[in-house]
Amino acid sequence: MHRTFHASAMxxxxxxxxxxxxxxxxALHRRTFIAAVAASALLPSxxxxxxxxxxxxxxxxxxxxxxxxWVQGTADNGDLPFAVIDKLHARMHVFxxxxxxxxxxxxxxGSARGDATVPGIGDKPLSQIRPEERTTPxxxxxxxxxxxxxxxxxxxxxxxxxxxxxxLRSVSPAERRRERLTRGSAEDKRISYGCVNxxxxxxxxxxxxxxxxxxxxxxxxxxxxxxxxxxxAASAYP
Numbered sequence: 060m061h062r063t064f065h066a067s068a069m070x071x072x073x074x075x076x077x078x079x080x081x082x083x084x085x086a087l088h089r090r091t092f093i094a095a096v097a098a099s100a101l102l103p104s105x106x107x108x109x110x111x112x113x114x115x116x117x118x119x120x121x122x123x124x125x126x127x128x129w130v131q132g133t134a135d136n137g138d139l140p141f142a143v144i145d146k147l148h149a150r151m152h153v154f155x156x157x158x159x160x161x162x163x164x165x166x167x168x169g170s171a172r173g174d175a176t177v178p179g180i181g182d183k184p185l186s187q188i189r190p191e192e193r194t195t196p197x198x199x200x201x202x203x204x205x206x207x208x209x210x211x212x213x214x215x216x217x218x219x220x221x222x223x224x225x226x227l228r229s230v231s232p233a234e235r236r237r238e239r240l241t242r243g244s245a246e247d248k249r250i251s252y253g254c255v256n257x258x259x260x261x262x263x264x265x266x267x268x269x270x271x272x273x274x275x276x277x278x279x280x281x282x283x284x285x286x287x288x289x290x291x292a293a294s295a296y297p
Contacts, residue, residue, distance in 0.1 A: 114160035120148050122286050126278055129293035131158040135199075140269045141276040142202075142224075144168075144255060146195060149248035151257060153265045162265050165240055167227070167256035169195040170249045174281040174289065181221035185252060193252045196222060197281035197289050204271045214270045216255065216277050224266065224277070226259040 115124055123145045130136055130143075136156065143152045146168055153161045171190060174197035180188065196217060205215045205223070213225040229236055239247045240258060257266065269275065280286065287294035 116163050126293050129296040136276045139275050144279045146282040149245040164261040167248045169193045169253035172282050174284045176220045181219050195253050197279045200277045202275040202277050222253050224255045226262045227256045
């Protein structure tokens, strides 16, 4: 869970009540500006979804549909690219700033169910993080690009909690992360310390070119709290 280089200038988002958020203003001294890329910098969707496919892909949950409808209808993303991470179904949906769907993929998540961030967890070494603390928090987050301790590019979801989105990384062969990601059930995909893992090809195609270069928004659906508690406005949207 250790953190390192923290990069971007964060544009403002419309006001919105949220349970947890990435630190958009509290750590500017740790950041180096990276110019925001234009919406047109999003790579073409070829390879990210089947030719001719439209939103929603088969199996998309009702909560994900409701949240996306609200974001598209209200422009809550503030002209930034956004991603919806559905923990109950272990899926990630990526959208352009104008709300167009770019692609979806399976993800690995924190091994423990839970939607809150454990205070101070971002400063703990992995060896001191208890099993019940290994959650992927729910809420609306400003994302920003960064690097891990190994120098690999990642996307910070919540810098203070050391929660990031990154390429699938094998920690131990016994965890079978690749197998879990490609063939396992949603429950099988709970294996990380809280970070969101996605297939490297999907990351390189749709995540790194935009979320890895500028700010974005991540909406993470809850798995224990009620949807309406985390996303009040979205739950009431027609």
